[in-house]
Amino acid sequence: MPTTQQVTDIVDKVKKHLADAERDGIYLKVASESLDDDWLYVEVVPTKPGGSASDHARLMSQIERKLRADGDDRVLLVPALDD
Numbered sequence: 001m002p003t004t005q006q007v008t009d010i011v012d013k014v015k016k017h018l019a020d021a022e023r024d025g026i027y028l029k030v031a032s033e034s035l036d037d038d039w040l041y042v043e044v045v046p047t048k049p050g051g052s053a054s055d056h057a058r059l060m061s062q063i064e065r066k067l068r069a070d071g072d073d074r075v076l077l078v079p080a081l082d083d
Helices: 004-024 053-069
Strands: 028-036 039-046 075-079
Touching: 004 028, 004 039, 004 053, 004 075, 028 053, 039 053, 053 075
Parallel strands: 039 075
Antiparallel strands: 028 039
């Protein structure tokens, strides 16, 4: 199970990747994170109206692949809508 510091580091990586994607017109942010069965679930929501769901899904998949390449294998980005 990841430590609190590891979770913070992974979430920070996700936030950085999402911030980098803004230059490509994809506006997403981390809404929350949770641990369950040794998996880290990072909930991601749009920050601006519009945007393509397929672009969002593609970006989240790319980020998951980058995290796995860095050794963070049990991380899932979960799309959601902000309330």
